[in-house]
Amino acid sequence: MVAKISIGSSLYGALAYNGEKMNKEQGRVLGANKIILPADGQIDIARMVENFNAFMPNTGKTKKPVLHISLNPHPDDRLSEQQYEILAREYLDKLGFGEQPYIIYKHMDIDRHHIHIVTVNVNELGKRLNQDFIYRRSKKITTELEEKYNLHKAQREKITPDMPILKVDPSGDIKRQVANTVKMVGMRYKFQTIGEYNAILSLYNIRCEQTDGRVNGREYHGLVYFATDDDGKIIATPFKASRLGKFASRTAIDSRFEKAKDKIDVASTKRKVADVLANATDKSGFVAKLEARNIDVVFRYTDEGRIYGVTFIDHGSMNVLNGSRLGKEFSANSINERFNSNDDTHSVATPVVVPAELTHGDTASDTQQQSPDNRRQPSDGQRQSPGFYSTTGYGDTNFTLPGLDLFQPGLAFNPDEEEFRRRMQRKKKGPRHRF
Template sequence: MVAKISIGASLYGALSYNGEKINKTEGRILGSNKIVVPVDGSADIGRMADNFRLFMPKMGKTKKPVLHISLNPHPDDKLSDQDFESLAREYIDRLGFGEQPYVIYKHEDIDRHHIHIVTVNVNEEGKRLNQDFLYRRSKKITTELEEKYHLHKAQREKLSPDTPICKVDPDGDIKRQVANSVKMVGMRWKFQSIGEYNAILGLYNIKCEQTDGRVNGREYHGLVYFATDDNGNVIVTPLKASRLGKFASRTAIDSRFERAKDKIDIAPTRRSVADALARSSDKDGFIAKLKESNIDVVFRYTDEGRIYGVTFVDHGTQTSLNGSRLGKEFSANALQTRFSQAQPQQPIQQQPNRQPTSVPTVVPPPSSPSNTTSGTANTTNTAQPRSAKNLANDYDPIIPGLDLFQPGQSVNPDEEDFRRRLQRKKKGMRRRF
C-alpha cells in the first residue's frame, strides 16, 4: 500500500477536490471524526469547512495546516468499504492524528479504488502537531498494515529511460499518467521553449501553459498541465505543476531549457528535414517524408488557415526544434510560402461588359534574394527579417489578414504625381514663413 502525503495551506481546496468527486458519484464518504457528514451521502463542502474551523484557531503561525493523504492498495487487493475505513482509521491514528478532525473519502473514478483523508496538523490552540520524520513513519505504518491484513506489497512505480510513454487514457488515473509522461519527457527529450516542449507533450495528449499573476501582492510564475483528447480538447480539470511534482514546475522546465542549449546538435535534424522538403511537392508529402525519417512535424495555424508556427520532433535524436532554429528556409513563413505556391491557382474570371479585375503583384525587396513570388495574380507574400527574439519563439511578426498591404514596387502614376505636388506646395509655404 502506497501512501502519498501533501501538506498545504488551502483547506477548502482539499475538501472541494474530494467533495466534487463525491457529488459526481465518483466515490463516497466512508467516515469522519468530529466533522458532520450529511446523511444522504453528499458532500456539503462549505459546512465541512466550517466544522474544521471550529477546531482551528482563527489566528495561527502555521502557514500550511492541511494534510491531504491518499492510501493506495495494490490493484489485486479487493477491499470492502469497511476494510478501507478500518485501514484509514488505523493509519491516521498510528501517524499521530487520530484525535484530529478528519474525513475519509473513497474514490471510484478509476478501476484502482483508493481512499483520501483530509485532516489538519494544528490543534485548537494553534500549536502544530509533531511532523518529524512524517514520511518515514508513514512508510513504516503502511508496511506493517500490509503484513497485518495480508495485503500485497505495493511499491511506487519506478520510471526509467526505457519506460514507454503512452497517450493519456481517459479511463485511467489521469493525474498519474500526466505526471509520469511529463517526468519521462523531461528525462529523455531536449527542448528550449514552451512551444517545443508542448510539441512533444502533444504527442501524448498533454499540453502545458504558463501562468503569471499576482496573489496577495506577490508575483507568481507557474505552469498548468492539461489532459486532452486526440482533437486537443481538454477532458479533465487542469493540473497545477505542484500537484505533479517538482520535476513539472516552471523552475525545473526553465532549467531544462538552459541545459539543452549545450546539448542540442541541430545538424542531423536539419539534414533530414532538408531532404524531406527537397523530395516533397506539397505539405502532405512533406509530412509523409518526415515520418519516414522518424520525425513528427507540428504546424500551428491562424483562424484563416495560415501557418504561423512549426516545430519538428525528432525521435531519433530526441530533440524538439522550432523551424527557425534549423534555418530561415524551414521557418513557418517560408513553409507557408512554399506550400501555398504548390496549391493550384484559380484563374481570374471576367464579368460581361466589365474590365478585367486587376490584382496587384507584390514584389519582394531586393535585399531578400531568397524570397520568391508565385508569378500569378494570387501571390503569397514573403516575411520581413525577424529579430532574434522572434526567431527564438518561432513567431511570425506579419499579422494574418494584413499581408496584402506589405510594401512593394507597384506604383500608381497619378497618386505619385499628386504626392510630389503636395510636397512642393509644403516646401513653398515653409519658404514664405
C-alpha cells in the same frame, strides 16, 4: 499500499477537489472525525470548511496547514468500504493525526479504487503537529498495514530509460499517466521554450499552461497540466505541477530550457529535415517522410488554416526545435508558402482560468536518451495538432473551482510566430486610416 501526501495551504481547494468527484458520482464520503456529516449525504463544502476552522485558531504561523493524503492499495486488493475506512483511520492513528479533524473519501474514478483523506496539521492551539520524517514514517506504516491485513505489497512504478511513452488512456489513472509522461519527456528530450515543450507533450495528449498570480501579497509563477483527447479537448481536471512532482514544476522546466541550450545539436536535425524538404512535393508527403526519419512535426494553424507555427521533434537526437531555429527556410512562413494547404484547419483553444495554488520544485534529473523504437506513433490528427494557442476555448470543457480563480495563464508562445499571426490579422482587416 502506496501513500501519497500533499501539504498545502488551501483547505477549500482540497475539499472542492473531492467534492467534484462526488458531483460526478466518482466518489463518496466513508467517514469523518470531528466533522459533522449531513444525514442526506449532500456535502456543503463551505460548511465543511467551517467545521475544520472550528478546531483551528484564527491566527497561526503555519503557512501550509492542510494535508491531503491518498492511500492506494494494490489493484488486486478488493476491499469493502468498511475495510477502506478502517485502513484510513488506523493509518492516521499511527501517523499521529488520529485526533485531528478529518474526512475520508473513497474514489471510484478509475478501476483501482482508493482513499483520499483531508486533514490539518495544526491543533486547537495553533501548534503544528510533528511532521518530521513524515514520508519515511508513512512508508513504514503502510508496510505494517500490508502485513497486518495480508495485503499485496504495492510499489511506486519506476521509470526506466527504455520505458515507452504512450498517449493518455482516458480509462486509466490519468494523473499517474500525465506524471509519468511529463517525467520521461523531461528526462529524455531537449527543448528551450514552452512552445517546444508543449509540442512534444502534445504527441501524448498532454498540454501545459504557464500560470502567474499573486496570493496574500506573494507572487507565484507555475505550470498547470491538462490531459486531452485526440482533438485537444480536456478530459480531466487540470493538474497543478505540485500535484505531479517537483520534476513538473516551472522551476524544473525552466532549468531544462537553460540546460538544453548547451546540449542541442541543431545541425543533425537540420540535415535530416533539409533532405526531406528538398524532395517533398506536398505537406502529407513531407510529414510521412519525416516520420520515416524518426521525426514528428507539429503544425499550428490560424482559423483560416494558414500555418503560423511549426515544431520538429527529432526522436533520434531527442531535439525539439521550432522551425525558425533551423533556419529561415524551415520557418512557419516558409513551410506555409511551400505547402500552402487549408485542408488541415483546426480550431485553436484559449487559456482558461486555472484554480491552482502553485509551488516551485527542484530541477529534475539530467536528460537521457530514448531509443527511437520506443516513441509512440501519433495519429495524423495529433501530428497536425493546432498546438497551444487559442481563440475558441478547449472544446466544450471549461473548468473552474469556486473561489479558487487566483491565477491567470501566462503567455506560452513563440514571439516570432505571434508577430507573424498579428501581421496576418492586420492584413486581413486592411490598413487603418487616420483622420
